[in-house]
Structure formats: structure tokens, C-alpha cells
Amino acid sequence: MSAALDSITHAVPLGEDYPEIRESIRRICTDFPGEYWRELDARGAYPEAFVKALTDAGYLSVLIPEAYGGSGLPLRAASVILEEIHAAGCSAGACHAQMYTMGTLLRHGSEEQKQRFLPGIASGELRLQAFGITEPTTGSDTTQIKTRAERVGDHYVVNGQKVWTSRAFYSDLMMLLVRTTPADQVQRKTEGLSVLLVDMREARGNGLDIRPIKAMVNHNTTEIFIDNLKVPVANRIGDEGKGFRYILDGMNAERIIAASEAIGDARWFVRKATEYASERVVFGRPIGKNQGVQFPIARAHIETVAAEMMVRKATTMFAAGLPCGEDANMAKLLATEAAWHAAEACLQTHGGFGFAAEYDVERKWREVRVMQVAPVSTNLILANIAEHTLGLPRSY
């Protein structure tokens, strides 16, 4: 372990790594200015054109190995892509799930499943954007999910309900966490859960009913009612009963990806706030001359740079195959807090105009607020660090 750690000590990338990718993403994003996102936000609509542009340019399949039609780049490349999208004022929320859910299929799926799904995902023909974990009555306590899959011959028959399943209307496939062995028949509560890959094209109207949730942010999120849905056993990822471990495995990538987006958002807010503070003249001078306006922006910048270092460390450890749960959690917490503080500083700097939709500040402010709760709430990260890193007594 220490030799492996030594070997990455000099390998944490600094500065603008992947400059060509950054430049290319910036160019793509210029076609999707604030008006584009405001119009979608007003209608609660999905950014089809933006997702298509990213897919056509190959950026949503960077993590898929070349053998399956992707470009086989490390997680850091995905981080850079998502950070730049958010730094440009765009949002990857409509398509980022593909990057981390696909990892579960890649690491734990059979060769037959990878051949069946990955090339289509890489080409954009198949969208794997939906990830059904959260349920209305269990919330953060994932091992207590109640959606049940019972095996009948070569199928599972699934019954239950999911909530907050983002992008379900725009996804061909959904990674679904279900209980295959009742909770009272397992020794540990983490056992007896399995991951199924549901083909939404067949499932909708045949046991799967999707309903939109009107929410504070345009995240195309839904609730899903599952009533005697048949899913082929051939679509189970990995072994029956080990699904919780597979989902946990994927969480480090998910947290690093969320953290990278938050860094991009923070950069956007700091830039916007700085520009506005330099231009807006009140009392005969730019408001940015006042330290009361400067300091929150400067502090947000410092927090962003510090959080970014943590994101880079977590990503490097992930790439080296080292355990990085603690680092990924800390990166997610620090980056989303930096983004939130930057959002607050930016909104306050804009005064009343911060509330006007045309400045995009209020929309982005709403978007970064969500990150304190999803994909994992801040308290759950703190509880994890308290227990696993510091050895404090278990709180739940």
C-alpha cells in the first residue's frame, strides 16, 4: 500500500491537464449559452441537443474501453469534461449518470452483457442514464429498500417503487437495485440485494410506470411504480445477493464526478461575481472596491482551489486502484460546499439582479444547492468519516 501511495505522490496532475479536451468542451459549450438552459428550465425539458453534441463528439463514452467502442480514458478525463461543462455555465446533470453507472456494468457485468450493451452506449444508440436506488420509505438507508425481485424460471418478477429517479423518461436502460432475498433471511443487512439492468423500452407500460416530479431544479426526475415487471435473469449484473457491494464500488466514481461538476460550478460563480463586482458602479465606484463584497468572492475562490486539490487526489487514487472511499467522500463534501459558498457570494454580489432569471445566477444557485443532498447528503458523508476514519461510535 505505501509503495503504491509513493508511486502516485508525484503523479497528481496539476494545472490544466487534458488541455485539448478542455478546449474542445469549451468550444461545444459556446453553442449552448444561458438562453438555451433558461428556456429548458422554464419548460422542465431535457437538453436533447446538448446531449447529442456531447455524444457525437465522443465525450460521454470516454470511460468505455476501446474494445467496446469507447476511448478508454481514465476517470480524470471524465472529471475534466464535467468540470469544464459546468465552468461554462452548462449542466451535465442530464447525461453524467452514464459515466458512473456504466462502471458497474464494466466491472461486474459478464462478457456477454458488455458485448450486448457497451457498444450501443458508446455510440449513443443506447442511453444508460437512469439509476434507481432511492425509495420513498427508506431514503438514505439503502440496505432497507423494499423493491422486491422474485425469481420465476429465467425471469425476475419485480414489485416496488423508486423515487427521484432522474432521467428515466430519457433513458433506454436503468440500473435498478432490488432485494432478491428478504431482509429477515440474510445474516447481514447488506446481503440479498441485486442489480438488474432494466430495458426501459420493453418495460414501460409492461409493469413500469414513470411519473414526473416537479422539482426546484430541472433534473428530469421521476417516481417509478413497478408492478409485476419481468426482467430476464440474463440482465442481472454479477452475482445474486451482492448488489450492494457493486453499488458501493461505483460510488467513489459517482462522488468524484459530482465533485468535479461542483468545482466547475464554483469556477463559474467566482468568475461571474468577479466580473459583476468590477463593472457594477454604486456610490460612484465599482462595488468590488468594497472589501465586504471582495472577501466572500476571494474566500470562495480559495475554497475552490483547495477542494480541487482533494478532487485531484481522490481521482489519482481511484486511477491507481487504491481504496479511495474516504478521499472521494471528502472531495465531494469540500467541492460541493465550495460551490455553494461561491453561489451565495455570487448571488449576494448581484444584489437584486441575482434574482433575475436572465443573469443565470439564480438557476445555477438552485442547481448547486441540490448537491448538498444528492447524490449523497452531507450528513451521511460526515457520519462515514466520523465512523470509518476517526473511529467514533456508529451513529446508525
Ligand SMILES: Cc1cc2nc3c(=O)[nH]c(=O)nc-3n(C[C@H](O)[C@H](O)[C@H](O)COP(=O)(O)OP(=O)(O)OC[C@H]3O[C@@H](n4cnc5c(N)ncnc54)[C@H](O)[C@@H]3O)c2cc1C
Ligand atoms: C434532484 C435530485 C435527483 C436525484 N436523482 C436520483 C437518482 O437518479 N437516483 C436515485 O436513486 N436517487 C436520486 N436522488 C435521491 C437522493 O440520492 C436522495 O434524496 C438522497 O440520497 C437523500 O435521501 P432522502 O431524500 O430520502 O433523505 P433522507 O434519507 O430522508 O434524509 C433526510 C435528511 O436527514 C438527514 N439524515 C438522515 N439520516 C441521518 C443520520 N443517520 N444522521 C444524520 N443525518 C441524517 C439527511 O442527511 C437529510 O438531510 C435524487 C435527489 C434529488 C433531489
